[in-house]
Amino acid sequence: MIDLTHPLDDSAPRCAGHPVFACHPALTLSSDGINVSTLTIGSHTGTHVDAPYHFLADGLRVDQLNLSLLVAPAVLVDVRGKPPRSKITWRDLEPYAHRFRKGVMVILHTGWSKYWGQERYKDHPSLEVDAARRIMAAGVRVLGVDALSPDEIPLPGEKDRFDVHHVILGSGGVIAENLDNLETIDFDDPIISLLPLRLTDCDGSPIRAVAWQASKQP
Ligand SMILES: [Zn+2]
Structure with missing residues (x-):
């Protein structure tokens, strides 16, 4: 089982205005006999999914997503080597396009996860x-x-531009952001799981993203 999730702490990069992650003791072993924490977390903190409701008033909420779309075969598109702030074009995707179909997720492997926590992320x-x-x-x-x-x-x-978000979420699709460790998927038939928390009426959710080889049991 390959972990595709960044560790979650207060250093997690975030977009302007998004909440800062925090995990504080609420009850402690020494005072209360048990450890329980209070979490402060945004719906788009760390490795997470965006539900259509993130941008569309009548879009599906995260608790309404079709879970079978989120545990599915994945096509990894290797776009490592693209320069900073460059565009990933259809020409980059074309060698993989014959595998794009219903029920398959497309994962863009930019290599940018290595800059997690740095300004250039x-x-x-x-x-x-x-x-x-x-x-x-x-x-x-x-x-x-x-x-x-x-x-x-x-x-x-x-100005903020969310054109791709509008195209994907506007088609009833889901976006997963801040994936990690894609370079460790060194086999051709990955299944990827991006399951969100069942947050009632929410626009997104942190996930524990994992991958395994379809031809082997996890
Ligand atoms: Zn998001």
Whole structure:
């Protein structure tokens, strides 16, 4: 079982305005006889999924997602080597496109997870909106990325753009962000699990993302 999840602590990179993660003792062994913690967490903290409701008032909430889409065969698209803030285009995806179909998730492997916690983590390559449309047109409903977002993170003073989010979530799809360790998937037939917490009416959820080889038992 390969862990595709970043560790969760207060150093987790986040988009502007998102809550800072915290885990504090609420009860302790020494005073109360048990350890219990209080968690402060955003719905988009660390490795997580975005539900359509993140951007669409009438979109599916995270507790309404079809779980069978979120434990599924994955096509890993190797786009390592793309320069910072460059665009991932359909030309980059084309060698993998014959495997894009309903029930398969597409995972963009940018290699950016190694910058987790560094300033340049926000300078990841981003997906061209036309390429996002073509992925969805093939029937795919889950797009994952080992970076903060499939969209470009704005530079200071720039306006936020969420074109890819609108295309994926607007098609009833799900986005998984901040995946880790994709380079350790060294086999051709990965199954990836991106199961969210069952948070009533919520727009997203932290996940424990894992992968295993379809031809072997986990
Ligand atoms: Zn998100």
